Amino acid sequence: MIIAKHIHKYYDQLHVLKGVNLNIKKGEIVSIVGASGAGKTTLLQILGTLDKHAKDPQSQLHINSTDIAALSANALAKFRNEHLGFIFQFHQLLPEFTALENVCIPAFIKGTSQKEAETKAKELLRFLGLDDRINHKPNELSGGEQQRVAVARALINNPSVIFADEPSGNLDSASAEQLHNLFFKLRDRFGQTFVIVTHNHELADMADRKITMSDGLVKTN
Numbered sequence: 001m002i003i004a005k006h007i008h009k010y011y012d013q014l015h016v017l018k019g020v021n022l023n024i025k026k027g028e029i030v031s032i033v034g035a036s037g038a039g040k041t042t043l044l045q046i047l048g049t050l051d052k053h054a055k056d057p058q059s060q061l062h063i064n065s066t067d068i069a070a071l072s073a074n075a076l077a078k079f080r081n082e083h084l085g086f087i088f089q090f091h092q093l094l095p096e097f098t099a100l101e102n103v104c105i106p107a108f109i110k111g112t113s114q115k116e117a118e119t120k121a122k123e124l125l126r127f128l129g130l131d132d133r134i135n136h137k138p139n140e141l142s143g144g145e146q147q148r149v150a151v152a153r154a155l156i157n158n159p160s161v162i163f164a165d166e167p168s169g170n171l172d173s174a175s176a177e178q179l180h181n182l183f184f185k186l187r188d189r190f191g192q193t194f195v196i197v198t199h200n201h202e203l204a205d206m207a208d209r210k211i212t213m214s215d216g217l218v219k220t221n
Contacts (some may be wrong), residue, residue, distance in 0.1 A: 001017065001159045002058070003045070004020060004062075005061075007061065008059065020216070026160075031203060031209070032196065038216070039213050041165055048078070051167075052148065083160045084163065085153075086165075087162065089167065091151075092150070093138040093149060098136060099138075100125065124152040124155055125149070127189075128152055130152070147179060148179070165197045168200055179201045
């Protein structure tokens with residue numbers, strides 16, 4: 001599903017990623033852990049095509065059999081919208097829109113009709129226990145509810161991979177536990193691959209595989 005080879009990243013003179021090699025299978029839930037500054041979020045952003053790795057003839061990044069480096073900017077944006085989903089610590093919902101409207105946005109970008117997008121969004125929100133919160137705006141939702149809306153938004157286009165960056169870092173312990181269990185429920189129902197950067201040891205240990213980053217490199221535990 002994801003094959004990354006010799007991934008380097010520099011910020012000016014700072015060598016953040018030092019030749020990362022990683023292979024993630026379809027349907028696998030992988031957690032990435034490590035100290036602050038180890039390069040976890042940088043790696044996640046590169047794997048998620050939100051950032052680019054340094055040019056190197058040995059570097060490769062393939063997702064779902066697609067060579068990411070071979071895509072034009074427009075083709076990459078289309079690929080990201082259709083094949084990848086993102087969940088962030090601070091959910092990043094648009095405050096002026098309802099839960100339903102927030103979930104529909106990636107589908108509208110894809111070109112899905114309003115009727116089809118709203119039908120799928122309502123199905124996801126019901127699945128996530130939010131059927132009575134569909135018309136509520138983010139400031140009318142709890143932190144856990146907002147994060148579940150963000151999960152539904154990540155799922156709306158049926159992506160192959162979900163990338164999550166500290167998804168439970170802003171939640172209380174009960175909401176965090178619900179979210180963690182939800183990832184596995186979603187994998188079992190929809191078959192997505194999950195790549196999760198987290199400082200939460202319980203979530204990291206629940207994953208099929210835990211990868212530790214240290215000084216810009218990864219090792220499999």
